[in-house]
Amino acid sequence: MESCESRPGKRAKTRLLCKTRLFFKTCLRCKQQLWRRRRRLRCHFRMKQRVRPTSDPCLALKVQMKKLKPLWFNPPMRSADGSPEPTNQSSDTQLKLSETEDRLKRCRLVASCSVVTCEDERETGARRSEVTAVPSQATPPHSALTSEDDEETEAGRLRSEVMACQSQATPPHRELSATIKEFLSDFYVTYGSFIPLHRDDVLTHVKRTFNNADLSDRRDEILFEVDICQSEIAQKATPPFCVRYRKHALRLDDLLTLADQHWLNDQVINMYGELIVDSSNHKVHFLNSFFHRQLMTKGYEGVKRWTKKVDLFSKDLLLVPVHLQVHWCLVTVDMSLKKISLYDSRGIAFHEVAQNILRYLMTEAKEKHQISFKDGWMVSLDENVPQQKNSNDCGVFILEYSRCFGLNKPLHFTQNDVPKIRKRIYRELCECKVHV
Incomplete structure (x- = not known):
């Protein structure tokens, strides 16, 4: 009988074809991984070669000595009588x-x-x-x-x-990246976000870390590394951020109102006013942002207990932030001059607001038996103050007004300084201290 060889079926052929394709794909993938590994090692070796000369100040001299060593250390050839033969070295060598x-x-x-x-x-x-x-x-x-x-x-x-x-000597890339990442990680833990971060802060820290090395030619590289580290750190899960100071508690949502051109909320206004009071050694009193609203709705009886533990007439200055639906303005009271001033960053004369504060002070003087403060008050609108050029920064302006008045500083700022002021206020709130 003739023996007929068994031929593989269609299913076996398909299976064999799939195994062959899988084998070649695996080989190709392994080759690609090997190529990438070789490329990384090659780049790493090149970087080491670039950095290596700066690590040893004597390396260039050693290389030069190695080049000249055969000419210098070759022993002179001697003749039969023992006298050294003349060499071919020149005097310059x-x-x-x-x-x-x-x-x-x-x-x-x-x-x-x-x-x-x-x-x-x-x-x-x-x-x-x-x-x-x-x-x-x-x-x-x-x-x-x-x-x-x-x-x-x-x-x-x-x-x-x-x-x-x-x-x-400039630092290598690996040390530079580690320094930037460590600085940004500590910054994120302290402030909860990168909103108050100045790029000059990173450059100053890196320069100080590497002994005031000249990094002007690597500025773009540092800033690019800062962007990468910021994205990596911001994607990590972190516990809820909160700043507590006495009875105030600021969460990250409250602090984020200081970003870009957002409107400030009452929590930011009130806590910053408390910091101004502490920085002025309590010669200034900052009334709550809800004070005027409560005064308008419930009258003097609604705010009578707000000053139960405070003698307003013993202070040098009163700061009253006023929120009018979509706008902030500031009322100041100079106790020594008996003068009530209204400061608005858009130049609007809210005379009714100043009159409300005047009526409150006269009633408070009557209740506290301060006869000298019952009359003789002046009300004025000061227009020679920095003005805003948009409709979003009125809260920032009244906080800067309050800071300058509370610390006896001139009002030397403009609309162009508002981004820096926002960052500074963010930092001061997180550090619970006004930078004098």
Whole structure:
């Protein structure tokens, strides 16, 4: 009988084809991973080669000595009678060798002097003498150190030169990235977001960390690394952020009103006013942002207990923030001059607001038996104040007014300064302290 070979079926052929394709895909993937690994190692090795010369100040001299070593250290050929044969070295090569070796020995002298402490002065002198001791044939006569004083002077000068070179050396990318990430992580934990962050803060911190190194040519690289680190840190899950100061509690949603051109809420206004009071040694009193609203709706009886523990007439200045539906303005009361002033960042004369505060003060003086404050008050509208150029920053303006009045500072700011003021207020709220 003829033996017929069994042929594979259609299903077996399909399975074999799929296994073959899978095998080639796996091989291709392994090759791609190997190529990527080789590329990374190659880039890493190149970066090390770039950074390596800055780590050792004597490396360039060592390389130069290695290049010249065969010419310098080859023993001279001797003739049959024992006299050395003349060499083919030129005078220029020998002079170059002597200068290079002298510089290398001086750099070694600086390295040895930087390690030895002041307590071991005797050992230091011995080490310096050992380092600087060279054969008379190798060192030119004019470069020899004649005394210990000359050695110390030369070593100090060389040490300062090496330290200057090391301070000018730029840090490698890996150390730079780690420094930036550590700074941004601590900043995010302290402030809950990157809203109050100035890019100059990062540049100043990096420069201070690396001994005031010149990083002007790497500014774009640092800022790019800052953007990457910010996105990585912001994506991580963090516990709820909250700032507590006495009876005030600011959550991250309240602080976010200081970002961009958002409207400020009452929590931010009231806590910042409390910080102004503490910074002025309690010579200034800041009334709550709900004070005027309560006064308008319920009259004097509605706010009578608000000053139960405070004597308003013993203060130098009263600050009253007033919220009128979609706008903030500020009323100040100078107790020594008996003057009520209204400050509005859009120049609107809210005379009714000032009259309400005047009636309240006269009633309060009557209730507290302050006869001298029952009359003689003046009401004015001060128009010579910085004005806003949009409809979003009125809350920022009244806080800056209050800060300047509370700390006796002039009103020297404009609309262009508002972004910096927002960042500064954010920081001051998180630190619970007004920057004087």
